[in-house]
Amino acid sequence: MLFRLARFLRHRLLVLPVVVFVSGGLLTYASWAAFDRLAQSEVQHAFSLRADQTIDRFQRRFSSYQDTLDAIRALFVASDHVDHKEFIDFVGTLSFDTRSPGTVALGYIELFEGGQHAPIVYIYPENTRNLSILGLDSFKDPVRKSAMSEAMQTNRPVLSNPVLLFQNDPDIIRGVAPNEPLGYLLYLPVNMAGSGQSSTAAGWVYIAFRLDEALAAMFDGETVVLDYEIFDTTNPADVRPVFQSSIAPDARPPGFSPLVAERTLSMLGRNWHVRVFQPGNFNGPSSRLRVAGL
Structure with a gap:
């Protein structure tokens, strides 16, 4: 026992x-x-917040374009006639071309001869490339004419399809050729009905810009934790990448599976798809960020 x-x-x-x-x-x-x-969960939350901030900055970039055109149009609305010096002096005070990298030109296009021609009348800054395109008829390019006509009909700012800017080749009025830098033009009509001057459009103020340069500069000098890709999806049959961060998905370390956030938005008559990736060094709210650009 x-x-x-x-x-x-x-x-x-x-x-x-x-x-x-x-x-x-x-x-x-x-x-x-x-x-x-x-x-x-904290990493996912921080990543989602950063992705939303990227979208917000993207939207604010376009809002700044529209605000600048509104200011220039106000000059025309407030005057019986805006001459060359008045236009150049006023646009110069905005300092938009220096504050917004990627901006190629701000200008005024006038409607002539019963609405059949739309030459560039004023342009800023007056550098060699910009001066070389004064007088070019924007209506000869169907992409430009389509955007300008829509802006005239709706009395709203309209962003063109991506085009080869005249500054790249002032003799070229055609579609975009492969591997050539794309640009966009944002048009805002002036002297529309209700403006107090005329019942028809007298012309357009516009901004020509390189979107890739503008987006790359958005985060210049800041700590950015995200890698991202932005596509112009307005034409589903011709989706165009307009920006890609320095680390593309196919260049990531083997076995690394990043968080991905995807957003779609519509602005100024165009549709955009933004794909945001978690970089390998993203560890949450305290992560140090790096510059992402082209």
């Missing part, structure tokens, strides 16, 4: 440490798993 009791107690003493060890291991694993879930 005593022998059986001793053997039972010995087994109990041997089992107890095992039970304690296993229980401790399970508790540690459970704690680690809970902490890991919390950490991943």
